[in-house]
Amino acid sequence: MTSPDDRTLTETGLPPRGRGRILVIACGALAHEITALKRANGWDHLDLACLPAIWHNHPERIAPGVRAAVARHRDAYDAIFVAYADCGTGGGLAATCAELGVAMIAGPHCYAFFDGLDRFTARADDEIAAFYLTDFLARQFDAFVWRPLGLDRYPELAKTYFGNYEKLVYLAQTDDPALEAKARDCAARLGLDYERRFTGYGDLETALARLG
Amino acid sequence: MADEEEDDIILSELPDDELVPQMGDDLYDGLKDEVAEGVNILLERGWAPYRILTEALVSGMTVVGNDFRDGILFVPEVLQAANAMKAGMAILKPLLAETGAPKMGKMVIGTVKGDIHDIGKNLVSMMMEGAGFDVVDLGINTDVDQYLGALETEQPDILGMSALLTTTMPYMKVVIDTMAERGIRGDYIVLVGGAPLNEEFGRAIGADAYCRDAAVAVETAKAFVARKHNQMAAG
Numbered sequence: 001m002t003s004p005d006d007r008t009l010t011e012t013g014l015p016p017r018g019r020g021r022i023l024v025i026a027c028g029a030l031a032h033e034i035t036a037l038k039r040a041n042g043w044d045h046l047d048l049a050c051l052p053a054i055w056h057n058h059p060e061r062i063a064p065g066v067r068a069a070v071a072r073h074r075d076a077y078d079a080i081f082v083a084y085a086d087c088g089t090g091g092g093l094a095a096t097c098a099e100l101g102v103a104m105i106a107g108p109h110c111y112a113f114f115d116g117l118d119r120f121t122a123r124a125d126d127e128i129a130a131f132y133l134t135d136f137l138a139r140q141f142d143a144f145v146w147r148p149l150g151l152d153r154y155p156e157l158a159k160t161y162f163g164n165y166e167k168l169v170y171l172a173q174t175d176d177p178a179l180e181a182k183a184r185d186c187a188a189r190l191g192l193d194y195e196r197r198f199t200g201y202g203d204l205e206t207a208l209a210r211l212g
Numbered sequence: 213m214a215d216e217e218e219d220d221i222i223l224s225e226l227p228d229d230e231l232v233p234q235m236g237d238d239l240y241d242g243l244k245d246e247v248a249e250g251v252n253i254l255l256e257r258g259w260a261p262y263r264i265l266t267e268a269l270v271s272g273m274t275v276v277g278n279d280f281r282d283g284i285l286f287v288p289e290v291l292q293a294a295n296a297m298k299a300g301m302a303i304l305k306p307l308l309a310e311t312g313a314p315k316m317g318k319m320v321i322g323t324v325k326g327d328i329h330d331i332g333k334n335l336v337s338m339m340m341e342g343a344g345f346d347v348v349d350l351g352i353n354t355d356v357d358q359y360l361g362a363l364e365t366e367q368p369d370i371l372g373m374s375a376l377l378t379t380t381m382p383y384m385k386v387v388i389d390t391m392a393e394r395g396i397r398g399d400y401i402v403l404v405g406g407a408p409l410n411e412e413f414g415r416a417i418g419a420d421a422y423c424r425d426a427a428v429a430v431e432t433a434k435a436f437v438a439r440k441h442n443q444m445a446a447g
Contacts, residue, residue, distance in 0.1 A: 050361045059408070090378040108379050124379075128326055128353060150288020154242075160291055164328035166353055 004031070006053075006140055013050040016073060019048035020191070022211050025069045026083035027062075027111065028053030029136040033173055033201055034083065037208055046211060049073060053136065057086050057148055059088030063096040070100050080209055083204065110134060113203035114171050117177040129166040131192060135173045146189070158190055164201050167193035173201060224253050236272035237425040240283050242292025244299035251300040261304045262313035262344075269300045270342040277339075277427035287331075294335055301338065314344050320362045321372035322350030324383040329376035332406060332426070336372060339426040340433060345370075356387050361393075363400060372429070373419075375406040385417035394417070401436040403429060 004014055004118055010029035016023055028032055028050040038046055049069060055061045062084060082097055082104040097104045107113045111132040112120040146152055149161055166191060169180055170183035180196060187194035223246065226234060235250035247269070254264045276293040279285040285293075319340055324331050330352050337347045348366050350358055354373075363371060371391075375381040384404050386407040393396040397418070404414050414422030419438060424431035 086378060088378055090381070090413070108358060108377075124326070129328055150286065150291075154288050154292060157288055157291055160295075160331065164330060 003058060005055070006136070007143075009050060009136075010053045010140060010143055014048065015197040016047045016049040018047065018075075018076070019044070021045045021078040021180055022210065023049060023073050023080045023132055024048045024211070025066060025073070025080060026050050027056065027087070027110070029056060029206065030083055030138075032136065034208065037201060038206055040204045041209070043208065043211075044210065047077070053140070054144070056137075056144060057089065059090075062087055062089050066093060067100065070102060073080065073100050079211070081208075085113055106201065107203070110204075111171055112209070114173060114199045114201065115197070116199070116202045118124070127169070129192070130169045131162065131165045131167070131196075133168060133170050133186060135176070135179060136180050138170060138186060141186045147185075151189075154156050162190045162192060165190070165192055167195055168195070170196045172198045179192060223250050228254070228257065228259075232268050236275060239269065239272035239293055239300075240276055241295045242289065242296050244296040247296040248299040248303060248318065251303045255303070255307075260313075261307040261311050265301070265304050265308065265313070265342060268425065269297050269304075270339075273297050273339065273342065277425065281425060281427070290335070291312070294338060297342070298338060301341065301343045305341070306369065315346065316344040316364065316434060317369040318346040318348070319370040319372055319433065320348045320350065320359070320366050320368045321374070322354030322359060322362075323352040323374045323376075324380050325353055325355045326383065326385070327375050327377055327380035328352045329406075330374070332376070333372070333374040335426040336374070336405065336429045339430050343430045343434065346432065356383075357388050359387050360390065360394070360396075368400065369440065370401045370403060370433055372405070373405045374404070376406045376408070379412065381406060381408055382417075384419065388418045401433070401440065403432060403436075405429060 004126035009031050011029050022045055022131055024034060024046055026048060031050045034048055051065045051069060055065060066082055074080055080102045082102055084093055085105050085107040086093060087109050093104065099193050107117040114134060151158055183196065184194050221234065223231060223234065231250060231253065235247055238246040238250065250268065251264055252255065252270065273293065276285060276290055280290050321333055321337055323330050337349050340347050347361060350362055359371065364424045372382045373387060375384065388397065388402060393403050402419045405422050409422055413422040413424045423432050
């Protein structure tokens with residue numbers, strides 16, 4: 001099973017293959033990681049559908065999008081799991097999932113569950129000035145950060161947006177020297193210190209492993 | 213050809229009734245040097261600082277705000293325009309107090325504890341100052357003691373709180389609840405704002421109003437302050 005390209009995952013998402021008892025409805029930014037976990041663990045009972053990753057920048061679209069996806073697919077599966085954290089919905093996604101009777105991942109966002117919610121929470125007070133990237137967001141930095149903030153047109157605004165930040169923390173799911181170089185470059189472009197923290201798949205793996 | 217003509221505009225040669233709209237265009241386009249130049253020209257022509265502020269800067273920024281609300285302009289362009297307005301305000305600010313500009317009231321504002329995002333707060337501060345409010349900006353990552361300390365020392369009409377994160381916005385309720393515990397909640401108008409907030413959240417935490425953007429914040433502040441003054445006059 002191969003994942004589609006990042007651009008498709010960003011803008012369109014991914015339809016399910018129609019194989020497996022349990023459907024995981026995920027953010028497109030998690031497609032590569034969930035696909036890798038499925039392959040590594042032989043989780044053939046899981047099917048995967050992804051919603052557009054760019055909703056990371058438009059959290060108001062997430063809960064309605066998940067609601068529509070659950071309605072579209074629920075008759076074809078024994079169960080549905082939502083591979084999102086709160087992701088800026090202000091509790092809206094949790095309320096939607098509770099109403100629909102589907103489970104989701106705990107925590108504020110993917111940075112937290114990759115890092116491990118307990119560890120992330122414990123560090124929260126010390127890292128309020130940290131800007132996070134994951135593997136996907138490091139690869140798609142221009143599409144998710146640079147262009148939407150207008151920094152391609154007005155690079156001088158980086159100080160306005162990121163002046164209160166101190167460091168960029170790259171939460172790495174994989175060991176990839178090229179991606180590490182890219183993340184380091186992202187930090188330099190934003191004028192921030194750089195730190196790499198290898199997380200692996202964190203609580204994402206734990207949550208998916210529980211889906212029997 | 214059109215570009216050449218635009219490049220040829222010499223602000224100092226424009227009469228007032230052409231210069232002011234041109235400054236509005238320059239502000240809209242984020243041209244801070246041109247806006248500052250226009251402000252200086254109007255001062256030299258004897259315009260009162262308050263008149264320049266309202267007729268040349270605030271009116272221009274109102275167009276920017278309306279176009280942002282209507283989806284014509286986006287955040288980067290608004291920030292460029294705001295920087296241009298700031299350049300003009302920097303010239304006018306010291307002159308406004310000297311020339312007896314009208315005062316609408318006073319606001320203490322800050323981004324809540326755990327949150328370092330201040331773009332929205334800074335826009336509100338600037339527009340409130342443009343509307344004639346004194347603004348005491350507590351900055352970012354503001355805890356309840358800092359808010360309450362500033363209320364005591366500054367005695368503002370309004371407390372403004374801002375948050376960008378769903379994880380930090382509940383802290384606004386901590387501040388409002390603490391004000392209530394100390395019996396001072398009714399002494400201040402509490403306005404809240406930030407991308408993840410909405411009116412329902414504002415009501416739920418006991419704020420007086422949620423303000424969707426800087427322009428709404430100014431109008432809401434004016435309305436509440438006017439109501440407060442009317443009540444005091446009636447009382």
